[in-house]
Amino acid sequence: MKTMRTCLVLCGIIASLGAVALSRAADSQAPPQPAVGPPSAGPSNLAGPPGGGGPPAGGGPPGIDDGQVFPPPTDPHVLEGAWKDVPQPGSTPFMIGLDLPYKPETRALVSRRLELMKKGTPVASAHLTCRPTGVAGALFPMFSVVVLQTPNKLIFLSEEDRDVRTVFLSRPHPKSLTPTYGGDSVAHWEGDTLVVDTVGYNRLGWIDEWGTPHSDKLHMIQRFTKADGGKTLTIATTFDDPVYFTKPFTVTKRWQWNSGARQLENDCAENPRSDAAEGMIFENELFRPVCVQSSDNGKLSSTVTCSKPPKVKP
């Protein structure tokens, strides 16, 4: 994985969905309605990303099933294993929704970001610029997620290199937290539901890939419940962020047991192609690349050039 696959995939999504999902952005300040179903054109890995499809019949796409088939644990308190996100019918991929209780300024911000995407000049997000994906990564993992579980913690490993989420079962939130992209997650069981409580986010991440913001006041509560004999994981996520929203709201997603999935590797920063950053809008100078591999009409330079960056504190 020697390319900025995240960007290639996401930028492809943005490009292909731009015309579809955003065609109704209209001239109003209101965000558009989501498109129905996946786009008819777009990167092939959008419909079936590694780890996101069914087991191939011999010689199929790699990383999905290596012949090791493990049935899901039936114990409702055991989440260990491989899972994949199941896009909800009628939803736009990686979009949390458009009927959220926005504050007026949030509505304007989201509309602006959607319009910029529509023009092919997406706003540089943490995820697009190879930072941890934070909330969006926890909610919309692009590829297979492997969960490890010990008596004291759960660890969610995404294929993306910067998304390792530890959920502590054995301690409360620390009194003093340094804000991070991933926040601080603690959990407890309520019956057969794991309740994960996350605070301590920084102000640099998004809730989804389309520009829905969150602040460092975000309090996210997720309720994980297994169903269908362990084959399905229902995740009801409640967002409470008084900076951007008028009231808390809840979004429910489903993950599917992904037996035998192998994770590939996504070394996002490996090829800092200049054309990946060209056309991006940098709302935050932090995300502007320091090192660039220049590209001339798709022909990549053999060297990466790093500028001495201005001092920008994360």
Added chain:
Amino acid sequence: MSSRLRSVSVTPRALASIAITLMLAGGTTHAAEAQPNERLSGVWMVETPVFRARTLTGTSPPFRPEAARVYQERIAARRAGDTSFDHTTWCASLGVPRLMFVPYPFEIVVRPKQVAFLYEWNWWARVVDMTGAALDVISPTSMGVATGKWEGGTLVVQTKGLEDTTLLDSAGAPHSEQTLITERFELKGADVLQDRITIDDPQTFTRPWETLVTYRRQRNSVIHEDVCLDRIKAGEPSVKGE
């Protein structure tokens, strides 16, 4: 020990005391041996960071002439301030085995089907498959394809499928995509872990060679989210200590 115990009268309380003492001393009792593997779990930190990997006898690795030339060129380039050969300059993955050499903590999580290495450096994870499956290489990567097994309390990890754009060490030791890395992780006491690393790459070296790295357990410690790109934006080095 056991014959001596049989020859004298020992009360159950004394036996318990001996057992506890032995456990504290390094875990050699049957109770401790029942789950030796779990004891690798925890946060670890390299005792002495390795910049330039050397063999067990302290010599330079047995490079083939062309690899030795590349290695010396890189050492000279870094000294002159040119790190363009080192992709971590722009925060690409450190890769295996270099991740095991740098002064950043990592956490080991031992599970039946996987052993995970969670590195603080740029928040990378490396997952070792423990199922016994024969995993093929889909595409060379910085972490490669890692499979493991337990030999008693020793975790033996074999890694193949390593892309050749990473460096074996921070000095710049090259390697090919045919590299096979074998690591033997063994506890030397409760809080000391050794990784004996064998590097087998006939394209780069005249013979397989070994190196040894020691880690100390970081009790009551956790790894923290590290974002390399934010650090270099702030003017800090991508990997400290280089």
